Amino acid sequence: MSALAVDGGRLLADLDALSAIGRRGRGVERIAFGPDDVRAREWLAERLEEAGLEARIDGIGNVHGRWPSPRAVLAGSHVDSVARGGRLDGALGVVAALEAARALRAAGACDAGVGLDVVAFADEEGTFRGTLGSRAFCGEVDDDELAAAGDAAGRSLGDALAAAGWAGRPLERLDPARHVAYLELHIEQGPVLDRAGERLGVVTGIVGMRRFEVVFEGRADHAGTTPPQLRRDAGAAAVRYATAFLDAVARAGGPESVGNVGAVRLWPGAGNVVPERASVLVEYRDRAPERLRALDAAVEPLAAAAAAQARVEVAVTEVVRMAGVAMDPELVAALGRAAEACGAPARTMPSGAGHDAMVVGRHLPSGMLFAPSIGGRSHCEEEETDPADLVLAARTLATAIAAVADRAAHGAQEGGTACASS
């Protein structure tokens, strides 16, 4: 495999142009279906048309650029952001897929019937619903969910789509007869590559995740006059449970297990009142289903033990349950070969964060490529990647797309050349 040439200057210029839409400091704020998200998607549709793709924005806000071919590799990510987010999260994968389309066309490649469709999924960040666009594309969203979806301010998804001008448009859908694979380039949003001084990561799988709210109910008492043995201390139960949870993740989890105590609240929250109520928000992630199950089995007994020790009641509520998904082994291999062809061997690693590839990967062979996040920072204006690494990642993505399209067009012979040489 040889590397496909991409125009690094044009890639960075596109990123700059997209960053100008919704700019906040060094970052951006493009809330799903808001004016800047709409402008970003219209800007993208224009660029896709210029690149020779047939572009449209569908009824859920997904932007599709269709290659004039009967089959296609699908590549992209999203352009919406969190509030006060960074300029690369999602945007990099979309702009890199756009640049790959230009590079493939410039190389005269992909004439064998397998082209490149570029996609920017809607509301990946979950202003209304997490990974809404990719789930709708894959047929995972029903009318009930659409009708119920609203943002934190209580605005309905229907109103937001109408305001964006997209309500009532038809939905583009995943088409097994057309789409041969999904490839997504994304920033790592973590510190692993940056700390290791590595420039590319190939994702082996996206971790499964659980989030639980654990609520302890005891009795408020005067903290000076009530002896310890007469208390029903919900606060003590909460901090002891949170500590035991962290210990359990460290002890029972595997090398890729991560846990977090993200929130603790005690009521009434006064220094001299034994807390009558306390809540703890915990989550854990792992790529391996068996390790997730081991942690699943620990959550409730640990909560029950902490409650019993403090003589309080406890209720454990599952807030989020996401199954992990493995990336397609052949695409993992293809991305690894593309990285080597581009001169930078990639680390294979799990993704601790969810992405559109997690959704699409449930329906279509999928692969993900990571670019380093400087300092591991993301979802903030400090989110940044060395420009040389951005160009390297885009070149690797384009090279892999070319190889995957070529293999799909010509069969699965190992070692096929890319669509074009640089």
Added chain:
Amino acid sequence: MSALAVDGGRLLADLDALSAIGRRGRGVERIAFGPDDVRAREWLAERLEEAGLEARIDGIGNVHGRWPSPRAVLAGSHVDSVARGGRLDGALGVVAALEAARALRAAGACDAGVGLDVVAFADEEGTFRGTLGSRAFCGEVDDDELAAAGDAAGRSLGDALAAAGWAGRPLERLDPARHVAYLELHIEQGPVLDRAGERLGVVTGIVGMRRFEVVFEGRADHAGTTPPQLRRDAGAAAVRYATAFLDAVARAGGPESVGNVGAVRLWPGAGNVVPERASVLVEYRDRAPERLRALDAAVEPLAAAAAAQARVEVAVTEVVRMAGVAMDPELVAALGRAAEACGAPARTMPSGAGHDAMVVGRHLPSGMLFAPSIGGRSHCEEEETDPADLVLAARTLATAIAAVADRAAHGAQEGGTACASS
């Protein structure tokens, strides 16, 4: 010592009458210097005059009923309440002292020059400043504190005193030549007597107290993508510190040590974000200065250890520091003898809550008597005591007052009889 007769029906009727002022459900709300607190104090002043005392409300809102004698035992408590408070906290001690004055007078007692002054201190509950009235009475409040005092709504103490009609009046002050002792009957505000089935408690000392806010500062990171060893997790430090603090109180504290984790907060408080900041509010109390010092010595090292483990910064701020105070041993003994004379041996016990006797005890030999709190409840409308126990406690207080006055008048001969027999 023989018990002094009090009129139990009149005592309960007085409590009912006082409870009607500011009634809220089964409890009361008499916020310091508010209209119902003013009415309660005016009501009390009238009752004191009827009982033959010279009554006045002074420039800080303290109600004084002066026995026509050169010296006097001082007895009382307070009539202000917390918001949505109970009907007995403070009120019991004031009404019982009023009834004791009547009983002493009816028995023709205290003609030997040592009478009974009744007091209702202002703002014990700290709407403006905690134990404001007793501290002013003892000379602990200077003009700077008076000028700075305000309530949670920002109203100045000066405005509140003016609205109450008491601004500019002279202050009554503790007079060593007049006051021979201070005795205060109060509800326990804790569950110990009620659980033990005991009807009276004699307080050996009021515990010292420390309250600290411990703030950990780390770094926000994505909880899915940041490996544990690269985190600076302020939340983990907070819950581990809170757990270690509770363990330290249980391990290093004495039998009367109590600790509390009253509040925990994590920022930003999202499930998928490693907390960048966390605060823990801890307090502990003990009657013994050496045990308080042992816990003092543990607070910062435990916080530093938790911070080091999580690679975060920590700042420990002392929010409250109250020295404990021992009750006068002779008054403890006198209250114990009075209890036995009234047929109900008393438990000796510390007070885990602060009271006016904690302030006055720094300046004058003081003693405190506890009546049981049903279920340990206080500062709520469920605050209640069996009426028979209220009468028993009032009789015990009156009997002790008579004995103390008698001893002060006739010297300290052991076993002196009460002013009058029942």
